Amino acid sequence: MIRIEHSATPVYLQISRQLINAIQRGALVPGARLPGTRTLSTLLGVHRKTIISAIEELDAQGWIQIRPNIGTFVTDKPPVIKAAPLPGDLSQLARYPASTGYSFPVSVLLEREVSSPAKGLGFTDGQPDVRLAPFDKLAKAYRRVMGRRSGQRLLTYSDVEGNPFYRKQLADYLNNTRGLHIRPENILTTRGIHMGIYLASELLLRPGDLVVVGSTSHYLGNMIFQQARAEIRTVPVDENGVSVSALKALCKSRTIRMLYLTPHHHYPTTVTLSAERRIEILQLARTYGFIILEDDHDYDFHYNSSPLLPLASADTDGMVVYVGSFCKALAPGLRQGYLVAPENLIRELAKLRHIIDRQGDLVMEQALAEMLAEGEIQRYLKKALKIYRTRRDFFCSELATRFGDTLNFTAPPGGLAVWMEWSKKVNLLRISQNCLGKGLSIPQTLLFQTERLAAMRLGFGSLDETEIGAALDILERGVK
Amino acid sequence: MIRIEHSATPVYLQISRQLINAIQRGALVPGARLPGTRTLSTLLGVHRKTIISAIEELDAQGWIQIRPNIGTFVTDKPPVIKAAPLPGDLSQLARYPASTGYSFPVSVLLEREVSSPAKGLGFTDGQPDVRLAPFDKLAKAYRRVMGRRSGQRLLTYSDVEGNPFYRKQLADYLNNTRGLHIRPENILTTRGIHMGIYLASELLLRPGDLVVVGSTSHYLGNMIFQQARAEIRTVPVDENGVSVSALKALCKSRTIRMLYLTPHHHYPTTVTLSAERRIEILQLARTYGFIILEDDHDYDFHYNSSPLLPLASADTDGMVVYVGSFCKALAPGLRQGYLVAPENLIRELAKLRHIIDRQGDLVMEQALAEMLAEGEIQRYLKKALKIYRTRRDFFCSELATRFGDTLNFTAPPGGLAVWMEWSKKVNLLRISQNCLGKGLSIPQTLLFQTERLAAMRLGFGSLDETEIGAALDILERGVK
Numbered sequence: 001m002i003r004i005e006h007s008a009t010p011v012y013l014q015i016s017r018q019l020i021n022a023i024q025r026g027a028l029v030p031g032a033r034l035p036g037t038r039t040l041s042t043l044l045g046v047h048r049k050t051i052i053s054a055i056e057e058l059d060a061q062g063w064i065q066i067r068p069n070i071g072t073f074v075t076d077k078p079p080v081i082k083a084a085p086l087p088g089d090l091s092q093l094a095r096y097p098a099s100t101g102y103s104f105p106v107s108v109l110l111e112r113e114v115s116s117p118a119k120g121l122g123f124t125d126g127q128p129d130v131r132l133a134p135f136d137k138l139a140k141a142y143r144r145v146m147g148r149r150s151g152q153r154l155l156t157y158s159d160v161e162g163n164p165f166y167r168k169q170l171a172d173y174l175n176n177t178r179g180l181h182i183r184p185e186n187i188l189t190t191r192g193i194h195m196g197i198y199l200a201s202e203l204l205l206r207p208g209d210l211v212v213v214g215s216t217s218h219y220l221g222n223m224i225f226q227q228a229r230a231e232i233r234t235v236p237v238d239e240n241g242v243s244v245s246a247l248k249a250l251c252k253s254r255t256i257r258m259l260y261l262t263p264h265h266h267y268p269t270t271v272t273l274s275a276e277r278r279i280e281i282l283q284l285a286r287t288y289g290f291i292i293l294e295d296d297h298d299y300d301f302h303y304n305s306s307p308l309l310p311l312a313s314a315d316t317d318g319m320v321v322y323v324g325s326f327c328k329a330l331a332p333g334l335r336q337g338y339l340v341a342p343e344n345l346i347r348e349l350a351k352l353r354h355i356i357d358r359q360g361d362l363v364m365e366q367a368l369a370e371m372l373a374e375g376e377i378q379r380y381l382k383k384a385l386k387i388y389r390t391r392r393d394f395f396c397s398e399l400a401t402r403f404g405d406t407l408n409f410t411a412p413p414g415g416l417a418v419w420m421e422w423s424k425k426v427n428l429l430r431i432s433q434n435c436l437g438k439g440l441s442i443p444q445t446l447l448f449q450t451e452r453l454a455a456m457r458l459g460f461g462s463l464d465e466t467e468i469g470a471a472l473d474i475l476e477r478g479v480k
Numbered sequence: 481m482i483r484i485e486h487s488a489t490p491v492y493l494q495i496s497r498q499l500i501n502a503i504q505r506g507a508l509v510p511g512a513r514l515p516g517t518r519t520l521s522t523l524l525g526v527h528r529k530t531i532i533s534a535i536e537e538l539d540a541q542g543w544i545q546i547r548p549n550i551g552t553f554v555t556d557k558p559p560v561i562k563a564a565p566l567p568g569d570l571s572q573l574a575r576y577p578a579s580t581g582y583s584f585p586v587s588v589l590l591e592r593e594v595s596s597p598a599k600g601l602g603f604t605d606g607q608p609d610v611r612l613a614p615f616d617k618l619a620k621a622y623r624r625v626m627g628r629r630s631g632q633r634l635l636t637y638s639d640v641e642g643n644p645f646y647r648k649q650l651a652d653y654l655n656n657t658r659g660l661h662i663r664p665e666n667i668l669t670t671r672g673i674h675m676g677i678y679l680a681s682e683l684l685l686r687p688g689d690l691v692v693v694g695s696t697s698h699y700l701g702n703m704i705f706q707q708a709r710a711e712i713r714t715v716p717v718d719e720n721g722v723s724v725s726a727l728k729a730l731c732k733s734r735t736i737r738m739l740y741l742t743p744h745h746h747y748p749t750t751v752t753l754s755a756e757r758r759i760e761i762l763q764l765a766r767t768y769g770f771i772i773l774e775d776d777h778d779y780d781f782h783y784n785s786s787p788l789l790p791l792a793s794a795d796t797d798g799m800v801v802y803v804g805s806f807c808k809a810l811a812p813g814l815r816q817g818y819l820v821a822p823e824n825l826i827r828e829l830a831k832l833r834h835i836i837d838r839q840g841d842l843v844m845e846q847a848l849a850e851m852l853a854e855g856e857i858q859r860y861l862k863k864a865l866k867i868y869r870t871r872r873d874f875f876c877s878e879l880a881t882r883f884g885d886t887l888n889f890t891a892p893p894g895g896l897a898v899w900m901e902w903s904k905k906v907n908l909l910r911i912s913q914n915c916l917g918k919g920l921s922i923p924q925t926l927l928f929q930t931e932r933l934a935a936m937r938l939g940f941g942s943l944d945e946t947e948i949g950a951a952l953d954i955l956e957r958g959v960k
Contacts, residue, residue: 100798
């Protein structure tokens with residue numbers, strides 16, 4: 001008996017599926033003649049057009065044979081893939097093996113943060129609010145591109161380096177907003193910042209090479225450099241960014257291969273690398289021949305009048321590899337990043353990228369390119385900046401009101417996170433656990449606890465003012 | 481003077497942009513009062529609503545200040561990012577450096593095929609016809625997912641391993657179509673096959689490890705294994721696939737770490753690995769402890785009644801790592817692939833993937849998952865299979881008619897390419913150049929020329945019957 005239900009599944013599909021099921025379990029045998037569409041329409045109480053759709057579906061799937069003027073019959077060659085099981089006594093293979101039959105190295109370095117997003121309230125390390133992002137426009141642009149013949153060509157194999165039109169728009173955008181002087185050929189599009197750092201690291205670092213990072217620095221970079229078996233050395237970070245004198249001293253005693261910087265807002269402390277230090281570092285790189293890997297993940301959100309341009313804007317000698325993305329500006333899940341470097345390096349990096357990830361999402365790149373060309377992204381960023389400035393101001397004033405002297409922090413000049421140090425002795429892990437019990441997630445990657453320091457990097461960007469209030473209510477109780 | 485043109489740019493944007501331009505070049509100075517909207521409407525001859533939109537745009541971008549009941553004024557803080565150039569004598573930096581200021585290894589191994597798609601007629605190594613793919617439905621599903629609140633959550637950081645709903649649907653799909661016995665936890669989603677092979681290779685191979693491939697084998701695998709500094713050894717391939725006796729002999733003299741197979745249709749010759757050999761190879765892997773990397777890139781298009789199930793379907797001991805994708809089934813540009821393995825390996829591979837590519841396109845995965853759940857993909861594949869079978873039959877009959885005894889080939893049991901050996905002495909590179917001159921691209925990666933062999937692997941899938949005819953017309957003339 002065929003049952004029709006009120007459900008999301010169209011009625012014709014409900015019918016065709018039940019007929020298929022009947023064929024599969026042998027209730028309708030091969031060669032059996034199906035009733036006519038009028039009869040079925042009457043029997044099942046549905047419109048004849050629906051029956052015809054169901055029959056067409058069965059035909060498209062190869063379950064029936066329609067003999068014009070004769071009738072419709074269950075095929076004697078059902079379309080199930082009658083794949084032949086491999087010979088041998090395998091019928092007992094009830095389930096897939098629980099583990100591999102060989103061993104392999106298990107990394108302790110690469111342990112990663114909890115990957116699932118918090119269901120309720122939660123702080124991040126500085127993620128944007130995806131609820132603000134212009135998805136309507138993005139989805140529209142995406143569909144528009146896919147609907148064109150030229151868009152379909154983007155779904156064949158194409159340029160490893162990225163969609164040419166996107167690279168052109170991106171070059172203009174980066175030149176306009178970051179004072180770069182690049183051409184599209186200086187860009188390799190990547191899946192977010194991760195792939196940019198990974199590719200540069202894989203190509204440019206040999207085992208034992210020295211990579212210098214600020215103390216403390218972003219865990220992602222540290223993991224990637226260690227994966228390339230580089231040696232990591234740290235230099236202190238103060239209120240003007242990484243210490244140039246420490247870097248200079250290190251240059252004299254060791255050969256540095258790469259310096260990893262997040263100059264716009266140092267990760268995790270959010271301080272800006274001063275203009276003087278930028279120039280000094282560029283000179284040191286020239287003198288000592290080390291590569292500057294400039295990670296500029298949140299350039300777009302700057303609240304003061306004059307952000308400093310990135311080091312890449314003043315790189316006369318090709319010492320800087322610049323990586324950025326739209327993950328902080330729009331949404332982390334978009335995975336749209338870019339790497340900027342002299343053309344000889346881009347060519348080589350593209351070869352490496354080719355064997356890891358043949359090409360990016362060229363349709364999405366085309367959609368973004370059209371939004372850049374139309375100024376949509378730029379307008380969105382201006383609007384979002386206002387909202388994030390308000391959230392930063394609210395978050396900082398609430399922190400001051402609620403925690404007073406127990407918290408030391410400076411309102412960040414940009415970005416979506418605040419660095420805060422506790423002046424009293426606190427156990428951050430216990431605070432985090434207390435908060436989780438009350439419905440607020442503060443992942444461990446946001447906690448920085450040493451013998452002398454108890455600090456947190458809390459992202460305010462993804463929370464509106466009500467949510468900030470609720471989160472701080474819980475944090476206040478969690479600290480007690 | 482403001483000019484309004486008939487163009488794709490909305491009139492309000494044309495107006496706001498020209499006003500911005502006037503502000504930027506100083507024609508409208510800070511503090512200048514703008515005419516009222518009625519006046520502007522009359523002056524420019526456009527509807528007042530359009531003027532209001534233009535004014536709102538200027539306001540949103542921060543170019544003007546609206547003082548209620550007083551007037552609208554050009555702001556004295558224009559919103560251009562007045563980023564401070566770094567100090568020092570950098571004004572001469574007219575263009576970006578042409579090359580890096582440091583050296584790095586340039587790979588000859590990783591030279592890749594020409595990446596831009598041929599503009600006109602061209603053979604591939606077996607790509608699908610993207611014109612057939614269900615983009616309307618895909619774009620619709622994509623937009624539907626993005627429009628939901630739950631879809632926006634897919635744009636935050638989420639599971640490295642892939643969208644959970646997609647992994648569930650994919651597990652069902654693979655179990656149903658390929659006789660696997662897996663759970664969603666056995667799947668890591670990847671960017672096409674490339675990333676699957678790369679991740680497995682990076683994690684499982686150490687420098688000097690022995691990887692066995694068929695002679696000849698896919699260039700992609702060879703590049704990736706060599707990038708991991710593995711040693712590659714070949715075993716012959718005959719009409720039943722890779723030679724098991726050669727493999728067995730090698731097992732006795734050397735420790736094999738990995739065997740790379742494309743058993744469904746060997747690349748490039750398209751032969752199917754026989755059932756008996758599959759079982760023997762699984763037994764050898766168990767006995768000698770080597771990993772089988774099973775690349776099943778075109779399982780979906782099989783023209784005979786009973787395709788053999790993959791080795792992974794009979795892997796009782798966790799020796800097989802199975803990689804596949806929707807790139808051949810739907811479109812190469814989608815970059816939707818998967819890796820199937822025991823859970824302990826998936827966990828470790830996910831850690832590595834995390835530092836290369838934080839997560840896949842979870843929105844696209846959700847769209848595909850919904851299409852799998854609704855049976856859309858499955859229906860599409862059935863329809864496409866019929867078309868590809870017709871193309872294969874037409875292509876093979878044309879080859880036979882046109883080239884007769886000069887070409888030896890067997891109609892492939894599946895996939896989208898034909899392997900053909902020339903019985904007379906020909907210079908493949910010259911044929912390829914001749915054809916290119918006449919408008920037909922045959923990339924070098926499709927040519928297999930040794931002292932004893934002149935063969936081509938020509939993909940027919942992306943060409944309809946008219947195009948196949950036109951392409952073979954040119955090939956016929958190119959051979960002469």
